[in-house]
Each structure stands twice: as structure tokens, then as C-alpha cells.
Amino acid sequence: MIKLYGAIASPYVARVLMYAKLKGVDLPLTEPPGGMAGIKSPEYLKLNPMGKMPTLDVDGQGIGESSIICDYLDDIYPKQSAMPADPLGRARSRLVARIVDLYLAQHIGPLFRHMSPAKRDQAAVDAAAAEMAKAYGYIEQVMDSGPFCVGKSPTLGDCALGTTTSVIHQVVAAGNFGIADPVASGRLATWWKAVQGHEICASVIKEHSTAFGGFLKMMAGGGR
């Protein structure tokens, strides 16, 4: 039996949930061993030594890392595909997810740390915004004619980029950073419109962004 541990507020958890839904796989979120705040508990770390969410529990064996979990779902449910049919398209879709992980997501943290205008290091914010714009440029180049990242249906790349873009929109708005929307024009705008118009993508992003919005409010209130 497989169980997914994590909270929907995490874009990485939302990535897996979106991917599972696109495949038609029912993968309910389950409270992790050690409780919701317990991703550093010994029980959880046995399943995922990185102590991050999500983790997939496969009969007591843990698999970490959102895209690896998606690959595993493909291996166990090969007939219900949410990947492009051709090898080049599949590589492109995975590449979008990899660019999100290696070149985009890391620049959200600096924004997060400078939410308060009074204590803001504007140079750090500007540097993060420039790196994000660069990463979106890489992604734009990797996409095909779409309207999704690769082709006419959402695949892994859309799950990764869609949830992360939603987080970026929320963080940029909450911090009132004045950073231009990175998906406001061109191919990226076409992509974002397609994601928002897709029932499954839109519903997972809505659930995720509501939860993430709650997390942002809690942080603004000084809580953790």
C-alpha cells in the first residue's frame, strides 16, 4: 500500500498530488509518522533521511524527492500516463522540473527572508529576482509550442512549474517587492493561462495556494 506524507501548503507535495491526479491515481495525503510537525522525527527520517516533504511510503519503505516519487508512480501505473508520448517530449518535461529544482526554487528563499520592507536588503531581493527571470528564460527555451510545457496536456513539468509559480506569485505579492510577474507575457503567459484553465491543475493549485497563503499569514504574524 502506498501513502503520501506531507502538507498541501508545500509546492513539492502539491506537485506530486497534481501529477497523481493527472494520472487518475488516488493518493490521499496522510499525516506522517511523528505527526504533521514531525518531519524531523526519527520515524520520518528513517523513511526520508533529508527530512523534507513529500515522502511516499511504500509498505514501510520511504521514497523522497517529489519528481522521483512521480517517476515511481509512472513505474507502478504505467498505463495511466501524464507524460508526453515521445522521448524528446518526456526529456523536455523532466528538464522543466529539473530547472525548477536547480535554478528557480532556490531564489524564493531570499525573498522570504526579506518580506519586511523595514529590514529588507534590496540588493539581495534584486539579485533573487534577476536569477528567477533567468531561470524562467531557460524554461521558456525548453518548452515546445504548447500550450502546456510540452504539448497539449499537462505533464510533470507543468506540475513542478505550476505549483512553484503559484508560490512565487504569492510571495512577490505578499512582500510587495515590485517584481514583475515572470509569466506575464509571451510563451510563459500562454502556458500559465493553459494551466489555470485546466480543471485538475487549477484545483490543485487553488488548494495549495490557499494553504500556502495561510502559512504566509502565520509567518507575517511572527509564528512558525
Ligand SMILES: N[C@@H](CCC(=O)N[C@@H](CS)C(=O)NCC(=O)O)C(=O)O
Ligand atoms: N527537492 C525536494 C524539496 C522538498 C522540500 O524542500 N520540502 C520543504 C517544504 S516546501 C520541506 O520539507 N522543508 C522542511 C525542511 O527543509 O526542513 C523535493 O522535490 O521533494
